[in-house]
Amino acid sequence: MIHHHPDSNMMLEYASGSLNWAHSLVVSAHIQLCPKCAAQMKLLNGIGGTLLAASEPVTAAPTPADSFERLMARIEEDTDASPAAQQVGERQTTAARTRSRKAKRDPIFASVPPVVEKLLSTNPVLPWRRLSKGLKEARLTTGQNRHEVAFHRIAPGSKVAEHDHRGKEITMVLYGSFSDAEGVYSTGDFLVREPGEVHRPTATQNQECLCLSVVEAPVALTGFWGKLINPFLSIRPS
Structure with a gap:
């Protein structure tokens, strides 16, 4: 059972996109393993979405969180087959390669959260x-x-x-x-x-x-x- 969590301020920074990239990485990994924080993040995102819908549009400069999302998107493209772009056979081949890669990896990494899996894919x-x-x-x-x-x-x-x-x-x-x-x-x-x-x-x-x-x-x-x-x-x- 998970007993230690990011504090409310860090969770709010993460939800708003103002938390720096590296800290966001660890918070993301924690949320992917912690149902309590995942539920809190869902609530914060819902509140943020409501506030955003009620606000006037503003063009914002890219933030560190934007960089984080771009990097995660790039890693996603490198490691996962896209259903819209790949045939079923290609997806199955990619999945088989992923399973093979995990099987050869040190067992200590067998159950890491998805964001850490992406880190491992860029650091083979x-x-x-x-x-x-x-x-x-x-x-x-x-x-x-x-x-x-x-x-x-x-x-x-x-x-x-x-x-x-x-x-x-x-x-x-x-x-x-x-x-x-x-x-x-x-x-x-x-x-x-x-x-x-x-x-x-x-x-x-x-x-x-x-x-x-x-x-x-x-x-x-x-x-x-x-x-x-x-x-x-x-x-x-x-």
């Missing part, structure tokens, strides 16, 4: 690198240049080094669970860490944990090693 080879004994990271190419978007994979029972945050970090659990001093986070849970907040995630003992993370600034390790390593940490907008 994940560039995993080991950050510590129990932690691996794969930075993703997403077509934006403000935030770093990445998968983080924590081995069963492993602890991530305690760290502070120099910028906002949004994390969603895609598989397994982890805990920190503030609580336990399982599949679908949505976590926001603000600058100055310190935590040390620890995966459950019997299962790996996979997270989708968006950061706007590099984390800062605490303690002695942090003083040595922090100057070399950086993010790579994707």
